[in-house]
Amino acid sequence: MRDFPSCFGENGVQVADSSSSSSAGKTAQNLVTCVYQTQLGGRACLITVTWSKNLMGQGLSVGIDDSANQSLCKVDIKPWLFSKRKGSKCLEAENSKVDIFWDLSAAKFGSGPEPLEGFYVAVVFDLEMVLLLGDLTKEAYRKTSASPPPLSAMFIAKRERIYGKKIYCTKAQFCDNGQVHDIAIECEMVGLKDPTLEIRIDKKRVMQVKRLMWKFRGNQTILVDGLPVEVFWDVHNWLFGAPTGNAVFMFQTCVSAEKLLPWSSSQIFRESQLQGLGFSLILYAWKNE
Numbered sequence: 001m002r003d004f005p006s007c008f009g010e011n012g013v014q015v016a017d018s019s020s021s022s023s024a025g026k027t028a029q030n031l032v033t034c035v036y037q038t039q040l041g042g043r044a045c046l047i048t049v050t051w052s053k054n055l056m057g058q059g060l061s062v063g064i065d066d067s068a069n070q071s072l073c074k075v076d077i078k079p080w081l082f083s084k085r086k087g088s089k090c091l092e093a094e095n096s097k098v099d100i101f102w103d104l105s106a107a108k109f110g111s112g113p114e115p116l117e118g119f120y121v122a123v124v125f126d127l128e129m130v131l132l133l134g135d136l137t138k139e140a141y142r143k144t145s146a147s148p149p150p151l152s153a154m155f156i157a158k159r160e161r162i163y164g165k166k167i168y169c170t171k172a173q174f175c176d177n178g179q180v181h182d183i184a185i186e187c188e189m190v191g192l193k194d195p196t197l198e199i200r201i202d203k204k205r206v207m208q209v210k211r212l213m214w215k216f217r218g219n220q221t222i223l224v225d226g227l228p229v230e231v232f233w234d235v236h237n238w239l240f241g242a243p244t245g246n247a248v249f250m251f252q253t254c255v256s257a258e259k260l261l262p263w264s265s266s267q268i269f270r271e272s273q274l275q276g277l278g279f280s281l282i283l284y285a286w287k288n289e
Contacts, residue, residue, distance in 0.1 A: 030054070030113045032160045038130045038153035040064070040094055045072065047123060047131050047153065053113035058082050062100050062123065064093055075100055099124040101144055103136065112160075122146070157280040168285045174224050174253050175279065181224065185249060185285065187212075187235065195239070199231065199249075207231060213239060229253050238287065247285045253278030 030053040035046055044067045052059040057079030064072045072093035081087060085105040091098045100123055107119035120134035122144050129146040131153045141148075155173070162168045168185040181201050189195040189212075197209040199222075206222045209215055216239050219232045230252045237245025 030161060032112060032114050033158065034155065035157040036131055036153040037156050038149070039151065040072075040098075040125045040130060041096065043067070043094065046156075049121065049131075049133065051113040051115075058109075058113055060102065060121070062121070064098065064123075073098055077102065093125070096126050099144065101140065103139065103143070106136075107134075155279070157282075159282045159284075161284045161286065163286050163288050165288050168283070170283060172251065172281050173279075174227060174229060174251070174281075178225055183251075185283070187238065187247075189238065197233065197235065209233070216240075224253075227253055244286070249283040249285065251279075251281040251283075253280075 031050065032052075033048060033050045035048050037044065037046055039045065046065045046067075048061075048063045048065070050061045050063075052061075059079050059082050060077040061074065062077075063074035066072055073091040075089045075091060077087070077089075082104070085107070086103040088099060088101045091100065100121070102119075102121045104115055104119045107115035108117050109115055115134070117135050120132065120136040120140040122129060122133075122140045123131040124144050124146045127146050128149050129141070129144065130149055132140055134140070158172065160170055162170050162185075166186060166188055168187075170183050171180050172183055173180045182203070184200040184203075186198045186200070187195065194210065195212040197207075197212050198205055199207040201222075201224060206224075207220055209218065209220075212235065216236045217234045219230055222229050222231055232250040232252070233247070234249075235247040238247050
């Protein structure tokens, strides 16, 4: 996870994710990256799953890093392989075999790159199911012949690109087995001397920032499912940058603002994964022309 942005560092400078460019808003490649904490042979590791969608088609990548953030193995399923809808790859990590299986032949997709249902992606280490995504659980175990793990993988972070003109929408689950919430970020700036920013969760306004020209960066605590969630925003590029610039929003559970502010978001992410401090959602928002 070395490419998470340093958008909330000491100088408040926003840096886009490394996979983007100044023309990212025009190319409009959808990317969603999900990070899971699990174990390989009793050793803590992170599994990063990235779903992508562009003019070439859809793609999927799965990478495994150890607790020192060193890459153990990675597989990229390019659009021409993804189009086959099912397959497997055998890799090696920690001197043992890692098998990655996927079946999206019956998957249903929405507007984004992630499948909604009718699929599975499975990561198997020494015949143990260390990560299983999707709703086709029985089919995945039948295909892999793997045994269930002693501890299920924990979903700890998500990074996503979102696009819109005035309203930017996504979905998020802030705790394991928690409710999936609809998140809407609204920012009206055209023709306004005093733009405002609103964030709604499940259509209920949970946050409003007025005098945005002066408060283009900041943070505020909201409650979701009874849990405190720290919301950070940086809309400097929208107000003062190039038309293709993006804003950054971060939702972080369980960590106090005093602890977060001096750090870059990559450090926030690192601490949350090491200390079990909660879930991180980072959104890169581009305005559609």
